[in-house]
Amino acid sequence: xxxxxxxxxxxxxxxxxxxxxxxxxxxxxxxxxxxxxxxxxxxxxxxxxxxxxxxxxxxxxxxxxxxxxxxxxxxxxxxxxxxxxxxxxxxxxxxxxxxxxxxxxxxxxxxxxxxxxxxxxxxxxxxxxxxxxxxxxxxxxxxxxxxxxxxxxxxxxxxxxxxxxxxxxxxxxxxxxxxxxxxxxxxxxxxxxxxxxxxxxxxxxxxxxxxxxxxxxxxxxxxxxxxxxxxxxxxxxxxxxxxxxxxxxxxxxxxxxxxxxxxxxxxxxxxxxxxxxxxxxxxxxxxxxxxxxxxxxxxxxxxxxxxxxxxxxxxxxxxxxxxxxxxxxxxxxxxxxxxxxxxxxxxxxxxxxxxxxxxxxxxxxxxxxxxxxxxxxxxxxxxxxxxxxxxxxxxxxxxxxxxxxxxxxxxxxxxxxxxxxxxxxxxxxxxxxxxxxxxxxxxxxxxxxxxxxxxxxxxxxxxxxxxxxxxxxxxxxxxxxxxxxxxxxxxxxxxxxxxxxxxxxxxxxxxxxxxxxxxxxxxxxxxxxxxxxxxxxxxxxxxxxxxxxxxxxxxxxxxxxxxxxxxxxxxxxxxxxxxxxxxxxxxxxxxxxxxxxxxxxxxxxxxxxxxxxxxxxxxxxxxxxxxxxxxxxxxxxxxxxxxxxxxxxxxxxxxxxxxxxxxxxxxxxxxxxxxxxxxxxxxxxxxxxxxxxxxxxxxxxxxxxxxxxxxxxxxxxxxxxxxxxxxxxxxxxxxxxxxxxxxxxxxxxxxxxxxxxxxxxxxx
Numbered sequence: 013x014x015x016x017x018x019x020x021x022x023x024x025x026x027x028x029x030x031x032x033x034x035x036x037x038x039x040x041x042x043x044x045x046x047x048x049x050x051x052x053x054x055x056x057x058x059x060x061x062x063x064x065x066x067x068x069x070x071x072x073x074x075x076x077x078x079x080x081x082x083x084x085x086x087x088x089x090x091x092x093x094x095x096x097x098x099x100x101x102x103x104x105x106x107x108x109x110x111x112x113x114x115x116x117x118x119x120x121x122x123x124x125x126x127x128x129x130x131x132x133x134x135x136x137x138x139x140x141x142x143x144x145x146x147x148x149x150x151x152x153x154x155x156x157x158x159x160x161x162x163x164x165x166x167x168x169x170x171x172x173x174x175x176x177x178x179x180x181x182x183x184x185x186x187x188x189x190x191x192x193x194x195x196x197x198x199x200x201x202x203x204x205x206x207x208x209x210x211x212x213x214x215x216x217x218x219x220x221x222x223x224x225x226x227x228x229x230x231x232x233x234x235x236x237x238x239x240x241x242x243x244x245x246x247x248x249x250x251x252x253x254x255x256x257x258x259x260x261x262x263x264x265x266x267x268x269x270x271x272x273x274x275x276x277x278x279x280x281x282x283x284x285x286x287x288x289x290x291x292x293x294x295x296x297x298x299x300x301x302x303x304x305x306x307x308x309x310x311x312x313x314x315x316x317x318x319x320x321x322x323x324x325x326x327x328x329x330x331x332x333x334x335x336x337x338x339x340x341x342x343x344x345x346x347x348x349x350x351x352x353x354x355x356x357x358x359x360x361x362x363x364x365x366x367x368x369x370x371x372x373x374x375x376x377x378x379x380x381x382x383x384x385x386x387x388x389x390x391x392x393x394x395x396x397x398x399x400x401x402x403x404x405x406x407x408x409x410x411x412x413x414x415x416x417x418x419x420x421x422x423x424x425x426x427x428x429x430x431x432x433x434x435x436x437x438x439x440x441x442x443x444x445x446x447x448x449x450x451x452x453x454x455x456x457x458x459x460x461x462x463x464x465x466x467x468x469x470x471x472x473x474x475x476x477x478x479x480x481x482x483x484x485x486x487x488x489x490x491x492x493x494x495x496x497x498x499x500x501x502x503x504x505x506x507x508x509x510x511x512x513x514x515x516x517x518x519x520x521x522x523x524x525x526x527x528x529x530x531x532x533x534x535x536x537x538x539x540x541x542x543x544x545x546x547x548x549x550x551x552x553x554x555x556x557x558x559x560x561x562x563x564x565x566x567x568x569x570x571x572x573x574x575x576x577x578x579x580x581x582x583x584x585x586x587x588x589x590x591x592x593x594x595x596x597x598x599x600x601x602x603x604x605x606x607x608x609x610x611x612x613x614x615x616x617x618x619x620x621x622x623x624x625x626x627x628x629x630x631x632x633x634x635x636x637x638x639x640x641x642x643x644x645x646x647x648x649x650x651x652x653x654x655x656x657x658x659x660x661x662x663x664x665x666x667x668x669x670x671x672x673x674x675x676x677x678x679x680x681x682x683x684x685x686x687x688x689x690x691x692x693x694x695x696x697x698x699x700x701x702x703x704x705x706x707x708x709x710x711x712x713x714x715x716x717x718x719x720x721x722x723x724x725x726x727x728x729x730x731x732x733x734x735x736x737x738x739x740x741x742x743x744x745x746x747x748x749x750x751x752x753x754x755x756x757x758x759x760x761x762x763x764x765x766x767x768x769x770x771x772x773x774x775x776x
Contacts, residue, residue, distance in 0.1 A: 026255070027227035028069070035061075035070040039136050042076070042099075046137040049094035056083040057091070058135060058142035063107075064198070066132040072230060073239035077107040077129065078136075081146045084112060105239075113142065117149030121157050124164045128198075130154075131205040158206040163289075166282060169199055179225075179271035181420040183412060187229045187267070188241035192275030194225055200278055203285075211281040218277060221270035227255050228267055243267070245410060261408055268406035268417055276390040279383075283342050287312040307332055315344035322355040326362045329355050329393060330370040336384045337377035343387050352391040357399065363474040371397070371474075372440035375426040375447060376433060385423050400466055403454025410686070413738050415537040418453045425449065428531035436523045441480060445487035445524070446531055452488070463488045483521065487528055490515055494529045495540075498548040500706065500734050500745040503555060505699050512552065513559045522560065526553045539738065544622065544637075572624040572732075573633050581631040586659065590648050594637050599659060601632040603727045603751075607720035608658040609634055611665040614714055615672055616651045623733040634730075666721070673713035688741040690772055692765045696755050702731050702747035703756040705764065709772040711742040718771035719744065726764060727751040 025033050039061070046059045063077040064070070076099060082088045092110050099106050111119070119126040130150045135143050154161070172189055179190035188194045197218065200211040231254040232247055233239065243251065248260030257263040290312065301309040306320035306328055314336050322328045329351050336343050358367075375381050388394050394401045407418040416424060429446040433439035448470065452463025464485045471481035493515055501508040516522040526549065533541035573581070580587050580598045589596040597609050606625055613620055613636060622637040638646070657663040693706040709715055716735060723730060723746070732747040748764075750756055756764065 027223050027230055030230050031069040031071060031226065034072070035065060035068045038065070038070055038076060042078075043137040045095060045098050048098075049091050050138075054138045056085050056139065056142060057081070057088075058138040058140070058146070059095070060143055060146070061134045061136055062132070063129045066129075066134045068134065071239075072233035073105075073237075075105040075107040078109075079116070079133070079146075080108070080110045081116065081138075081142050082110065082112060083142055083145070111146075113146035113149045116146045117153040120150045121153035124161050124168070127154050127157070127161050127206075128165070128202040131202050154206060161206055162203060162210075162285065165199060165203060166285075169196070169278075169282070178275065178420075180268045180275060180406065181416045183408070183410065183414060183416075184242055184244045185267065185271070186241050187225050187232065187243055190271070192271030192273075192278070193241075194222075194229065196274055196278040197222055200281055203281070207285075210285060211277075214277040214281045218274060221273040224266050224270035225274075228263065231255055245412070248410070261410060264408035264410065265406050268408065272386070272390065272406065276386065280342075280345060283313075303335060304331070307335060309339075309341065310344070313342045313344040314339075315347040316350065322351055326355050326358060326396075327367050327370065329388075329396065330367060330374065333384050333388060334370050334373050334377070336387070337374055337381045340380050343384070348387060348391045348393070351393055351396075355393065355396055358397045358473075360473055360475060365475075368474055368476065369440065372443050375423075375443040376430045376439060377427075378430045379427050381427050381430075382423055389419075398470065400451055400454070400470060404451060407454055409453075411740070413537060413539060413741075416535070418450060421535050422447050422450055424535035425528075425531045428534050429527055432527040432531060435527050437520050438480075438483070438524065441483055441487075442524055442527055445484050446528055448484065449488050449491045449528065449532065460488060460491070483524065486521065487524060490525055491528055491532060494525055494549060494552060495533060495545070498552045499545055499736055500743070501704075502699060502702075502732050502747055503548065503551050505701070507698050507700055509552075509555045509559050511698065512556045516556065516560075519557055519560050522553060522556055572635055573626050577633050577635070581628065581633055584631060588652055588655070593639065593646060594635065595648070595651075597634045597636075597655070599632055599634075601627045601630055601729075603729075604721070604724035605632055605659065606634050606730045606733070607717055607724050608665055609636060609655060610720055611669045611714070611717040612651060612655045612658050612663075613638055614717055615654065615665075615668050618646065618651070619737070620716055620735045621737075623730075623735055625730045625732065627729060627731075632729075665717070669714045669717050676713045690769070692768045692772075694756070694761050694764065696761075699747060701755075702749050703761070705746045705748055705768070707742070707744045707746070707768055707772065709742045709744070711737050711740055712772075715742055715772060716744065718774060719768055720746075722767035722771040723748060723764070726760065726767060728756075728764070729753070 042059065046054075050057060058081040060066070060079045060081055061077065062079055064074065065077045070076075080088070080092055080095060085091070088110060096106060096108055116126075116130060120130050121127075127150075131154075133143065133147065172195065173191040176186045176190040176193075179185040179187060179192040182190065186193060197215075200215055203210040204212055204215065228243060228251055229241065231251040232241070232243055235250045235254060236247060243264075245260075248263060252258065252260045252263035255263060257266065300311070302317070303309065303314075306317055306325070308315060308317050314332055316322075316328070316332075320328055332343060332347065332351075335341070356362075374384065377384075385394065389405065395405070401419065404418040404422065409416070409418060409421070414421065426443045426447040429442050430439070433442060436442050448463070448467050450459060450463065451466050451470075452459035452461070455462045455466070467484050467488050468481060471484050476484070493512070497508060497512055503509070516525055529549065530541070530546075533545065577589070577596055577598070580589060580596075584600075585598075586600070587598040589598070595609075595613075597605065599605050606623070610620060610623075618638040620636050621639055623635065625632065625634045627633070654663060658665050688710045689708045690710065691706075691708045695704045695706070698704045707719055709719070720730065720733075728748045728750060730746055730748055734745045736743040748756065750760060
């Protein structure tokens with residue numbers, strides 16, 4: 013046998029070719045070990061490969077799954093010991109069992125895991141008769157238990173999909189366990205062995221898709237030296253280079269397309285089996301129903317009648333899709349294939365008011381629409397309606413901020429928007445705008461500007477009135493506006509509300525944009541939407557709506573400083589107030605207090621997610637909302653002890669921050685395939701009382717401390733700060749004034765930019 017390291021680095025072997033070569037090498041070596049262990053007496057013995065190894069597939073980091081079958085050999089324990097120890101001595105991972113054929117049959121009957129492992133067995137050495145006896149026992153046991161095993165397998169698959177998500181749509185998919193992954197292929201083979209005909213027709217044609225995932229997993233194992241199956245951002249470019257794909261972006265699109273094919277065929281096989289199960293349980297029930305002249309339910313699935321003609325009536329595609337979503341029924345594979353072959357592209361003649369209404373109704377049906385869209389997309393039918401869809405189909409985003417590929421993100425946003433339809437006057441424009449808001453990501457250039465042009469073209473082709481097209485374009489133009497303003501601007505500043513009102517121009521559009529923003533944020537990922545952002549969005553919409561109604565700018569007293577904080581400031585001494593994960597620092601007004609507190613929080617592993625500051629009558633208050641890896645149970649005692657020392661100038665804050673940053677930076681994983689932006693933008697117009705500074709920077713450890721330390725060096729007062737981490741990108745906003753409480757002049761603005769850029773670059 014070639015050594016493990018030889019096979020791991022063999023440059024000429026890839027994918028299934030590698031797996032077969034490693035399996036063959038293992039077979040040869042194990043046959044020698046077996047001969048030595050049995051001392052030439054192989055009677056009543058069979059060394060058998062099972063599971064994936066049984067199929068002749070051995071991954072770089074896989075176990076050797078072996079069964080030593082015997083017909084009551086008295087010396088079996090000694091033989092097994094002599095067989096297993098040489099394997100362990102070579103540091104090879106071993107899954108092993110010693111069984112009689114009868115015991116194997118009993119296990120195959122009792123345990124699904126054994127039944128599936130024994131579905132493919134291959135003799136490595138010893139008696140073929142013993143293996144045949146074991147196969148016969150197992151076959152009889154599995155035949156009796158096949159229906160129960162299939163039901164259990166279906167439950168296991170559903171649970172696995174829930175746990176690991178989709179290979180096709182995830183940023184960092186699990187190539188083996190995710191939906192559409194290698195395990196789904198194995199499950200189809202297992203089900204086919206239990207019930208012949210279960211998936212034979214659907215396994216045909218999956219070889220190319222399977223090979224994409226196989227090549228990726230082989231190179232992942234070889235490059236990482238681990239048995240893991242999660243293809244992380246750190247791994248993707250390395251694996252792509254080894255596969256000759258050129259880039260991680262190309263690789264992930266290939267992985268997505270392959271996984272979608274496997275997932276759809278797997279789902280179809282299990283849906284078909286479930287229909288059969290239901291019919292067996294209730295054979296007398298009539299499962300056929302005529303829904304229209306052209307569409308019927310047959311055998312639990314939607315299909316066409318004999319009179320349907322998609323060539324003459326392309327809108328049948330949408331009629332079928334809407335019924336599938338509204339009734340939660342699958343579309344028959346033959347009907348989908350017929351649409352793929354016959355349905356023309358939707359041009360201006362196809363789109364009319366009814367067709368547009370059907371298109372919106374598909375997504376207004378909610379989450380059930382996702383499966384319907386996947387049915388359509390598997391047969392390239394989404395692109396029949398929207399040719400631009402091909403550009404975003406399976407397009408990876410490759411940033412931890414985003415959970416899904418671009419196309420799945422758009423669909424998730426649309427169905428999320430459907431849940432908010434009762435908040436708007438035009439639900440149809442809401443879901444269509446949601447589906448199209450990021451369509452520009454599939455094309456060169458700024459995705460918002462490009463998307464606006466594309467949406468204008470799509471809206472015209474679909475026959476929308478000009479006013480509706482303008483709304484769809486504006487939803488794209490402003491889809492980030494409310495989110496940015498809510499978390500980065502002072503909502504108590506009348507300039508903020510006036511700017512927002514001017515952009516949204518009407519209450520109807522404001523409601524549409526607010527619903528889109530919420531749906532988009534939820535679809536993006538958990539880091540983008542939470543109770544804090546939801547409350548800020550609500551306040552922004554409330555204030556903007558009041559201004560659009562013609563009411564003078566007014567609102568409740570600012571949340572900070574609270575009356576309690578003002579009372580503490582009036583006492584004229586240093587104090588700390590703590591409420592759960594919120595720290596308020598009251599001190600005499602001195603430059604550097606904010607940065608010192610930010611540094612101490614960072615030293616204690618606390619991330620600042622929001623901050624505010626104010627000063628009056630010689631006292632200052634700085635408030636920090638922090639998180640600690642999702643745990644709000646913070647031990648504040650050591651934090652406050654260090655903070656006292658820092659404020660007394662008895663703590664080397666800069667040195668400690670730099671030391672901790674150096675240690676933590678070594679363990680930071682890659683968060684995006686593209687580098688984050690670095691910029692400092694200063695605006696003296698938004699606020700009437702302060703200069704607004706927006707800083708975009710890589711989210712390096714200690715970056716907030718360094719930025720605010722640079723501001724303190726220029727004797728700037730920070731009146732409000734909002735701190736966000738969006739994947740690899742830190743997006744921080746500050747309302748600042750000079751030492752006299754005024755906006756910054758041009759000279760100080762220039763110096764601020766130099767100081768902050770230096771601070772950001774030194775944090776990398």
